[in-house]
Amino acid sequence: MRALRKPIRSFRSIAGAGFLLMLPIPLAAQSSLTLDQCFEQVAVQYPLAGNTTLYEDQLALDLEALDKDRLPKLDLNAQATYQSEVTRVPLAIPNVSIEPPNKDQYRASLEVNQLLYDGGRISASKKLSAAATRVNQQEVAVTLYTLKTQVTELYLSALLLQERKKLLESKQTQLESQLEEVRAGVRFGALLPASADALEVELLKVQQQFSDLDFSRTGVLDRLSLLIGTALPEDVALQRPEVFFTPAQELSRPELALFELQKDKIDRSTEVLTKSNLPKINAFAQGGYGNPGLNMLDNSFNTFFITGLRVQWNLFDWNKTQKEEQSQQLNKEFIEAEKETFDLQTRMVLADLQSEIDKLRQALILDGEIIALQEKIVHSAASQLKNGVITSSAYIVEFTNLYEARNHQTLRQLQLLQKQIHYQLAEGSYSKSF
Incomplete structure (x- = not known):
């Protein structure tokens, strides 16, 4: 009967497999897979994962741009004007003729400005850029961490x-073995032919179950492959995760680090606001050519230059900076409230998970006892079937009960494993690969 079972695939599965062949890192030769390997793959292959490096590149560009503010600035200015009135000397000096400036005037100049002191604004802005980058990178880490679930x-x-x-x-192996014994009994006239028919019907049902399992597993593996960005062969053997379940006292979720980084970013932003109001000192030099030059009474084109220091200080801004700083402090309080809410909700989730874990552990103890007793019942039923005391249908009922009991045990074992992993993911202690 085992030879009758052949792998069956739907058009969807075939199309899905064809698409997966285009994924970046196929694992066609891989015969086994662990949960930690899936975590590592999603941390590398998930589209958002590459943003961490991009943020580093962006920060380097931002810092380089801020450093440019320390370099001399060169400005070229040119203008040609015509004015309705010009300065005139309202005095008549004998034998002296003072020509007023021309109403059409021309000037071209080149000015160099060098920042000498900015009150620490550039340094504060660089710290703010670095803080913003850390926040962005941590947001990526939070997103990737949620994918673990x-x-x-x-x-x-x-x-x-x-x-x-x-x-x-x-189950199939045991049924086939039992079928051989029943057929032997039928050949020797100890059992009725219907006894073998019932077992063959049950084996056909097993074939249907194999087909359902194959289709279901293919669909799940296809979705897992898309999520981790890695093509998985149908025959990949999944290893059962080993979880050493020891609940931690403190949470270590990446969200908590994100809250702290967000508050640090606000502090850096407040620092920039403070530094922006400090005096700024620049050295400058200007050279040019115009008509008139610096001598307004000389109506001819001349060269000129000016050099000196320039101080800029906003002494009064109507408390604008103070209000902005107060607003930033309110943002910190909002973040602290979000952090406390997150901590409370997480601990409630942990309490629920702990309750589920305890319940499943108790149920598994009873599963073991049920299976032990059911195995005895099946062993007795097999002996009775062999001797013609019961029908094969009665044997199949007890055998199916044993199979279902083992199924329930396997389901609860994996449910327990799932709850334990979710518990450690919720507290942030499981597989800190990203």
Whole structure:
């Protein structure tokens, strides 16, 4: 009967597999896969993961641009004007003729400005850019961390189907063995032919279950492959994760680090506001050519130059800076409230998960006892079937009960594993690969 089972794939699965061949890192030769490997793959292959490096590149450009403010600035100015009135000397001096300036005037100049002191604004702006980059990178880390839950769900779903398939193969082997014994009894006239028919019907049902499991597992693996950006072969063996469940006392979620970085960014922004109001000192030199030059009474084109220091200080801004700083402090309070809310909600989730873990542990103890008793019942039923005391239908009922009990045990084992992983993900202690 085992030879009758052939892999069946839908058009969707075939199309999905064809698409997965185009993914960046195929694992066609990989025979096994772990949950930690999936975490590592999603941290590299997920489209958002590359933003961490891009933010580093962006920061380098921003810092370089800010450093340019320390370099001399060269400005070229040129103008040609015509004015309705010019300065005239209202005195008549004998034998002296003072010509007023021309109403049409021309000037071209080249001015060099060198920043000498900016009150620390550039340094504060560089710190703000670095703080903003850390916030952006941590937001990427938070997004990638939340993907761990999705990866875990898909991985354990595929693992459950894999374990169910193993149980089904064991069921098929036992049924085939039992069928051979029944057929022998039929040949010798000890059993009725209908006894073998019932077992063959049950084996056909097993074939249907194999087909359902294959389709389901293919669909789950396709979704997992898309999420981690890696093509997975259908025969990949998923390894059961090893979880050393020891609840931590403190949370270490990336969201908590993000809250602190956001508050640090606000501090850096406040510092920029403060530094912006400090005096700025520039040295400048201007050279030019115009008509008139610096001597307004000389109506001819002349060269000229001016050099000196320039101080700029905003002494009064109507408390604008103070209001902006107060607004920034309110933003810090908002973030602190979000942090406390996140901490409270996370601890509530942990309490629920702990309750589920305790319940599943107790249920697994009873599962073990149920399976032990059911195995005895099936062993007795097999002996009775062999001796013609019961029908094969009665045997199949007890055998199916044993199979379902083992299925329930496997399901609860993986549910317990899932809850333990979710617990450690919720507190931030599981697989800190990203």
